[in-house]
Amino acid sequence: MKVRFKGKEYQAEGGSTVLDFLARMEGVEEDRLIAARLNGREVDLSSPLEEGSLELITWEDEEGKEIYRHTASHVMAQAVMELFPGTKLAVGPAIKDGFYYDFDLPEALSPEDLPRIEQRMEEIVQRDLPLRREVVSRGEAVELFRSLGQDYKVELLEEMEGEEVTLYRQGDFVDLCRGPHLPSTGRLRHFKLLSLAGAYWKGDETRPMLQRIYGTAFDKEEDLSAYLHFLKEAERRDHRRLGRELDLFSFHEEAGPGVVFYHPRGAVLRGIIEDFLKEEHRKRGYQMVVTPHLFRGRLWHESGHMDYYRENMYVFEKDGMEYVVKPMNCPGHVLIYKTRPRSYRDLPLKFFELGTVYRYERSGVLHGLLRVRGFTQDDAHIFCREDQLREQVEECLEFAFYSLRTFGFRDFEVFLSTRPEKSVGSDELWERATFALRDSLVELGIPFQVDPGEGVFYGPKIDVKLKDAIGRLWQGPTVQADFNLPERFNLQYTGRDNRPHRPVVIHRVVLAGIERFYGVLLEHYAGELPPWLAPVQVVVVPIADRHLDYANRVREALERAGIRVEVDDDRETVSMKVRRAQLQKIPFTLVVGDRETEGGTVSVRDRAGRDVRGVPLQEFTVKVAKMVEERVTTADWEG
RNA sequence: GCCGGUGUAGCUCAAUGGUAGAGCGUCCGCCUUGUAAGCGGUUGGUUGGAGGUUCGAUUCCUCUCACCGGCUCCA
Structure with missing residues (x-):
């Protein structure tokens, strides 16, 4: 019988096995063989040979x-x-x-x-x-x-x-x-x-x-x-450990699980993330809104959350009235939308909120910052006409990718999630929404996989997962098209024809939960945050007490340039202070002694341990300010 | 929520039923320091919490809380 192997045809005897055949082939190491593919089927090496095509399966194949x-x-x-x-x-x-x-x-x-x-x-x-x-x-x-x-x-x-x-x-x-x-x-x-x-x-x-x-x-x-x-490396990068070691945040048994306390340094990083988001949203025509944390239950019945999301919600009663701690921001944004008649000319209307939400998560699933009960989303709702949907979704995706790249992420995987079992709305609405999302991805040429049944109860979604420095995937941005919410809340706008029309709502987050993103960011950089993100960018180390004045002058000069700097004035050796700065993963340590004081210079040591002496203070300041301005993702002094 | 594990000083960890300890850190001195740990002293604990067994519990048992690894769920 005839067997094709690596593009050639061979004559083989009946009654022999796959292994018998392969063992005779040039360049086949018998003890490296794992299995084979015979006419497209994965088979054991001991399987009987058949006429057709045969391929090797080795360790190199998935x-x-x-x-x-x-x-x-x-x-x-x-x-x-x-x-x-x-x-x-x-x-x-x-x-x-x-x-x-x-x-x-x-x-x-x-x-x-x-x-x-x-x-x-x-x-x-x-x-x-x-x-x-x-x-x-x-x-x-x-x-x-x-x-x-x-x-x-x-x-x-x-x-x-x-x-x-x-x-x-x-x-x-x-x-x-x-x-x-x-x-x-x-x-x-x-x-x-x-x-x-x-x-x-x-x-x-x-x-x-x-x-x-x-x-x-x-x-x-x-x-x-x-x-x-790799497993050790993942442990080294564990954001929970980094959070404690770098004094960024903590959790407290007495405060309850799943809620985060940001320390001063941790709050600086969080503030940088939030400032970035506010600025980028403003640039893109979003209007910032603020909504309360506590609503009457009625609204959540109307929105469908009480039916589909109740087990995740904090619901309680006061004065005979039902209240809900908001688990999502959408109903609040809808209320703002409805405060006055909207014209087709107002659309798309984009409401953005750094909205803090609380969701009950089963105790066993909580995990540092990556899975918490109270978190803040960079949440927006885009009210638009159906014909604007695709363009809006595309804009969201571009925004998301831009932001992630700015924070230093390079590789992504994209998923389109379709209707789950537990969901609201007609098949027809789901279909339209799903197609709109799919078209946007195709239009942007973004490769994606379909995740059947993984959508949210009110609509399909696009999920972007980001790959970190050691190749792990993390949940990131999502964009969801929602035809149900406008229906439920009877949202309208007046069209060119002067008649009422139903808008579509896009729910989207960019960095998603700030807490989760914060954790991923820490793990991605293993705590070695780039200068623009580092809570403390520079530590000044005076060699002896007599250099304290100069150290403080250096600090003031850097502060005037907007650089976050501290002076380590402890009575410790230079080695000790350098060590402490290194352990705190501070991007730059400036050692100043007699030579620096005289020359108006600084000795620069970066996180990698590079040491450059006699750098004019002005030069250092300008260079660091530029690194921050450009949001570079490394902190190497040279190269 | 479920299964398993772990909870001892701020951190990392000892102490197998008999008075709870070390290193680092804190604080106080001395040292005035040139790029990852200078020296000496000092402080620090209801052993996560409650109950039980025992003459005696960090140690054994029950309950509970938190955390860790998963499952399920999920931004």
Whole structure:
């Protein structure tokens, strides 16, 4: 039979396996092979060869990593079964950067068990057990897993369609699995178990809680250590730690979870972000508004929030009246819209607010600044005609990208989220809104993915996710088209025809929740904020007491140029003061002693430790002021 | 909310049922200092909170709060 491989056609014998064939091919390293793609299907190396086209799957392919890690999850499952007899297996897929397996265990695992399990995995690797694929009828499989007491597998089988299923066996271990897999457990090289977690069976909180073990596996040792290094790096950048170390913000048990206290330095950074937003919105024709935090419940019934969002709202009663702490700003903006008749000539009308909202979040989900209960959005509502929708959405997206780039983010991923199950409004309205968003993205040439069912209850949305310095994605701007809100509140404008018309509302945020953005920003820069964002931009270090006067003159000169500067006048050594400034991640440290005092200069040390002496004060001031003005994203003194 | 873990001085962490400790920090001296820790002393704790077991609890048990890793949810 004929087999096509890498553009050439080969004659192959019947009855041979994929591996038999590949092993004979030029440039194929047998022990690097993971699986193969035969006529478009992913198959095991041990599969029988068929006529058609054959492609390699190696570690370099995404599928290769997946298969490799999926096998790792089977090895882990076998290890757990051996160590904890009676364990019931749930599911164990490969995920981004690793794998997990969910178990129903007779006892609770503790982190100390992970090394034991890892060790047993090593042994299984040593045994070099072949992974054998087996095709059986669904009935047989049900019988097998029932006899093994594997109830979850039985449940999975009962929900599956088709009459045949595949099993994979390695030694005594058997699992229901589509495959493919590595040819044998001996092929698994570098792996590590990372953490333990609870997880509901099928992600359903009404179903049993299982124990999940997360791990990762790599082909090469250096890739594993690079990944472990990445995890360390993420920990080093943890904004919660930076917030404490840099004295930016805190949380307090006595104040309740999920509400942030910004310290003086932290408030400076927040102020810079807010000033940026106010200025940019003003430039783009937004009108700033301010609305209260507390409304009567009535408004939220009208808006639909009480029906669709109540579990997230703080609702209480006073004087027999229902009140709501606002979880969103839209109803407030609508009230302002409705204070007078609007003409088509007023549109688009763009109301912007740094609106602080409170949303009840379940206690287990709170996470530093990234997930809080009280936060401020750079929220705007654009009231426009339907024919202006696309152009307005495009403007929003451009605004968002401009802002993110200014703050130093370069890479983005864009998602279009469609109608969720729990939602208001007719199919027709949803369709129109969804198409408007899609068209804007297409018009701007922005690549995007569709996220089905992930829209908000009142409309579809575009989400922009930003990639940080170490490649993690974070939720950023969103733009939502809403035909429902205008309907509910009976919003109108007078058209050219002197008749009432219904406007469309666009909800959009640029940096989104300021708290979340703040946290992401800290992690992105690992606390080493560029000069325009750094709460303290310069620390002046006088060498001895006699240099204090000059240090203060330097400070005043810098302050006159609008630079945020402090003098470290503690009676400490220069080394100590430099160290403190470095640990505080201050962009520039100026050491001043006799030479500087005489010459009217400063010694500049930047965060990277570069040290340039004898810089004229004037030159330093101008250069830093320029860095701030230009909002550069680094703080290197030279280069 | 659920599963697991953790809560000891401002921070990082010791103390396995028998009087709660270290380093750093704070404060006070001395040193007047040239680019990431000068020296000495001092201060600091209802061991997250409440209850229980015990002659005795940081340690064991129950409840509760907060935090951490996840699940679910989400800006």
